[in-house]
Amino acid sequence: MRLESLRIQGLRCLADVTVPLSAGVTVFVGPNGAGKTSLLEAAFLLSHARSFRAGAKDALLQRGADQLSVFAQLRHEDGQTRRLGLGRQGVRWEARVDGQVVTLSELVGECAVVCFEPGSHALIAGGAEERRRYLDWGVFHVEHEFFLAWRRYQRALKQRNSLLRASGPVPDALFLPWEAELASAAAVIDRQRQLYLEALRPHIRQVMEALLPELGVVELRYKRGWSDEADLGELLAAQRGRDLARGHTTLGSHRADWSVVFEQAPQREHLSRGQEKLTALGCVLSQAALYAERKGEWPIVCLDDLASELDKAHQAALVGRLKGAGAQVLVTGTEVPDALQDTSTRVFHVEQGTLNPLL
Known part of the structure; x- marks a missing residue:
C-alpha cells in the first residue's frame, strides 16, 4: 500500500500542508524543529490513532489551535483507493473512510504504518x-x-x-x-x-x-x-x-x-x-x-532521523531491503542520507512548517 497524498492541518507546527507522495522513497530534509517528524507522525496517526512520540497526546495540537486533522489518499496493492480522515477537537477523535464516519478501529484496519524512530529502543529497553x-x-x-x-x-x-x-x-x-x-x-x-x-x-x-x-x-x-x-x-x-x-x-x-x-x-x-x-x-x-x-502488500515504512540512528552500512542494508520489497518509505533527516543519494529518491525541504520539493 502507499499514500498518494497527505494533507495535515493544525498538527504541531504544520498549519496547513499538503504533500504529494509517490511510490518508493521520499526524504524530508531540514533543520531541527522544522516539522519533519510531524509529517511522519501524521501518517502514523492514521494507522494507530496515537502518536509514536512519548507523552505527545496533549502536544499534538498546533499552539493556539483547537483542532487538528489529517487526510490521505491511500492506494492498495490491488488498485483500490481509500480516502482516509482523522480529526481531533478537544479530546474527541473522529475517523472517516471514503467520507463515511467509522470507528477508530476501522480506520486503523484500513491503513498500516510502521515506524522506526529515536524512541524505538523503548520497545526493547522500556x-x-x-x-x-x-x-x-x-x-x-x-x-x-x-x-x-x-x-x-x-x-x-x-x-x-x-x-x-x-x-x-x-x-x-x-x-x-x-x-x-x-x-x-x-x-x-x-x-x-x-x-x-x-x-x-x-x-x-x-x-x-x-x-x-x-x-x-x-x-x-x-x-x-x-x-x-x-x-x-x-x-x-x-x-x-x-x-x-x-x-x-x-x-x-x-x-x-x-x-x-x-x-x-x-x-x-x-x-x-x-x-x-x-x-x-x-x-x-x-x-x-x-x-x-x-x-x-507491505505497510508504509517511516524512518525518522535515519542518519543519526544507524551507521552508514546499516542504512544501506535497510534501504536496499525496503526497496527490494517495494515498500513506500518516508524518511527524515537534516540532510539526505548517503544511502539515498540517487535520482530515484524524491526530496522535500521542510522549514518552519512549509514544504518545497528539491528533487
Whole structure:
C-alpha cells in the first residue's frame, strides 16, 4: 500500500500542508524543529490513532489551535483507493473512510504504518506497555477475532477495577461475572498473541541474523500475565484480597510481556544502546514482513532521523531491503542520507512548517 497524498492541518507546527507522495522513497530534509517528524507522525496517526512520540497526546495540537486533522489518499496493492480522515477537537477523535464516519478501529484496519524512530529502543529497553502495543497492533491486523476479545477484556477490567476501588465493602457475587468475562476474553487474547509470535518468529530470526549476527541464535519469549498452570478466573478470585488492597487488577492479559533473547545476550541489560536500536529495527521490519506475508502488500515504512540512528552500512542494508520489497518509505533527516543519494529518491525541504520539493 502507499499514500498518494497527505494533507495535515493544525498538527504541531504544520498549519496547513499538503504533500504529494509517490511510490518508493521520499526524504524530508531540514533543520531541527522544522516539522519533519510531524509529517511522519501524521501518517502514523492514521494507522494507530496515537502518536509514536512519548507523552505527545496533549502536544499534538498546533499552539493556539483547537483542532487538528489529517487526510490521505491511500492506494492498495490491488488498485483500490481509500480516502482516509482523522480529526481531533478537544479530546474527541473522529475517523472517516471514503467520507463515511467509522470507528477508530476501522480506520486503523484500513491503513498500516510502521515506524522506526529515536524512541524505538523503548520497545526493547522500556516497559511492557510498549511491547504489548507492538504485539497487539500486529495481532489486530492478522487475527479478526482479536479486537472483539480485547474490547470485552477492557470493559471487564474497567468494571472489576471500579469494584476494587469502591468506598465500601463489595459482595463477592458482584465480582464473579466480571472475573468470568476477564478469563474468557483473556483466553482468546492469549491464544491469538501466541499464534502471532509463532508466525513472527521466523521473520525475527532472519532479520536479526542479518542485523546482529554476533549475538547468535535469537528466540522470542512470552509471558501471558498469569501462571501457565492455572485458570485466570480462579486466580482472580484467590487474588481478590490483595487486589482490593492495591486498588487494581494485578493478573491478566494487561500484564503480558514478551522479549527478544539472544544466545550471547540472554538479558536485555547485556545489549548496548546501539544493539537495542538494531533489535528494535529488526522487530519493526519483521512485523512489516509478516503483515506483507498475510496481506499481500507491505505497510508504509517511516524512518525518522535515519542518519543519526544507524551507521552508514546499516542504512544501506535497510534501504536496499525496503526497496527490494517495494515498500513506500518516508524518511527524515537534516540532510539526505548517503544511502539515498540517487535520482530515484524524491526530496522535500521542510522549514518552519512549509514544504518545497528539491528533487
